[in-house]
Amino acid sequence: MRRPVALRLNAALATLAVAAATGVVLSMPEAAAAASGATGYATQNGGTTGGAGGQTVRATTGTAIHQALCGRASSSTPITIEVEGTINHGNTSKVSGDSCSTAEDKIELKQISNVTIVGVGGGAVFDQLGIHIRESSNIIIQNVTVRNVKKSGSPTSNGGDAIGMESGVRNVWVDHTTLEASGGESEGYDGLFDMKNDTQYVTLSYSVLRNSGRGGLIGSSESDRSNGYVTFHHNKYENIDSRTPLLRGGISHIYNNHYVDLHESGINSRAGARAKVDNNYFQDSKDVLGTFYTDEAGYWQVSGNIFDNVTWSEREGDNNPAGPDPRSNTSVSIPYSYNLDAADCVPGVVSQTAGAGKGLKVSDGSCTPQNPDPTDPGPTDPGPTDPDPDPTDPGPTDPPTGTNLSIGAGSDGSSKAAGTSYGNVRDGDMGTYWSPTGSTGSVSVKWGSATTVSKINIREAAGSEGNIGSWRVVNHDTGSVLASGSGAGVIGFARTSLEKITFEITGSSGTPRVAEFETYAG
Known part of the structure; x- marks a missing residue:
């Protein structure tokens, strides 16, 4: 990276050195993490509910997280894992079982479904230990910090990605997280939030990504175009060289994010990718939108964005910034409803809501942070962005009417x-x-x-x-x-x-x- 990195950690996150132990069963409620429900593309394809309806356990080590996954009746049995303390290489080991496939150098969510990992109490910090999601579905990660994950040097984890997804991943909601590094590739770090090889229906919301050479990507190469349907909203990207994110193929929706101090490039839409870019605030940065480092073009639909002290380079060769006057060159239809905050209030809203340890506060489009609604029954109910709520419609628990279609089936x-x-x-x-x-x-x-x-x-x-x-x-x-x-x-x-x-x-x-x-x- 071009500038020294001052790693800023939330002082409220406590560190606990605890011996590896089995998680303690607490209760069997709806997942607390899903109080307000998933948003964006994670609501599609059947929705993302994580461990809702399953057992809840507490884990203070990486081994305990793996034990909780391996102790389920099956790889799809719902579970919520409440995490507190510092999870690192010293307290994370491989655990074997029919319902899991784990590893000692990362938190491994492989070939499983219906899992919530949520930070509680004094906070959860995954220190130099990445979270790997592979061949899995219906996953929620919420209210955690993942920091300083390396692909070279010592120790290494998860290919250097803070959170990485690959190989047939579906329906992941990552919310109110802090993902951070202490430099770029030359210092041993890779991406903060990467999606590869057929990863779809993902939302990253109310998170902070900072102090890294690479924010994240969709698609590992120009030919890896099987990914997409990803929403990024109310996130803060700060002190990052590029990839905020890099898009290869697929559709993305990027709204109400705050971008600060991007050194080389920002949203890099290429290889046929299409992005809807709404009401973001770009500040003190360079080339925040365009197609960069390739001659395979990507596309964007822009509206309502603010460009505050943004500089644009000249278009030349494989460098094609969208500015200085970004115009839409495609049209993107979004299948879900959402509430847009005005771009000029995005820095304020994001500063109060994004990242771990912020109380899961959200925005309803009024530019005023809201506390999560504790009375919300859960993510399977229509949210406040339901495009056509009808107060006269029968609710899901009302006695059904009409023909029982099972008769004769x-x-x-x-x-x-x-x-x-x-x-x-x-x-x-x-x-x-x-x-x-x-x-x-x-x-x-x-x-x-x-x-x-x-x-x-x-x-x-x-x-x-x-x-x-x-x-x-x-x-x-x-x-x-x-x-x-x-x-x-x-x-x-x-x-x-x-x-x-x-x-x-x-x-x-x-x-x-x-x-x-x-x-x-x-």
């Missing part, structure tokens, strides 16, 4: 106890039921053609009421999680066209007995 599942049948859940008879062979399992309703469903009703057999604990509703066609929670009853979700829907029981307090798995269009 087919069914199958993961296992069935003696004397029970998959077909019993769609026969309209409360006297018959299906049970798995153990305490967990799944049952599905299926049709011969695409059928629209937005609500199901799980009815337990007499004498077994309350036995069903945590569950997930899955679009079997795509593997997307439509809803998660605990207890039987009516479950609502976004209208979805599918041929097979699965109710997966991931926890129970007794033998689950599902008498009826009813499905409804609305």
